[in-house]
Amino acid sequence: MAVTLVGARLTAVSPSIDDFADLSIKIGTVTRAEPNDGARSPALRLWIDFGPDGVRQSSAKVTDRYAPEDLVGTQVAAVTGLEPLRVGGFRSDVLVIGALTPDGVVLLRPDGPVADGSDVA
DSSP, rough: EEEEETEEEEEEEOOGGGGGOOOEOOOOOOOEEEEEESSOOEEEEEEEEEEOOOEEEEEEOOOTTTOHHHHTTTTEEEEEEEOOOOEETTOOOEEEOEETTTEEEEEEEOOOOOOOOOHHH
């Protein structure tokens, strides 16, 4: 669901199926991770290898549960096909996804190794 700022309040806008046509969720391996000191909220800079799609970057607010060294070499799920944005001066190409819990975000990951760049069905 998209959110639009209208005056001083936020309103939800239902996306169409066309909004999702260029998006996919893929699995990639974190090859490098470090704090994103430029972000407004604590976050990590991640470099993620998506195999044939190459290495993409993400700024992820996952510091409540994960240190950079915990993530290097692990696979994560991420939304690809988004417009890149800058977070604290860092280019973020993909959106790493997880479940929100009282203790922070728990990353969504495969329960076994899969090829980097695999689509999530």
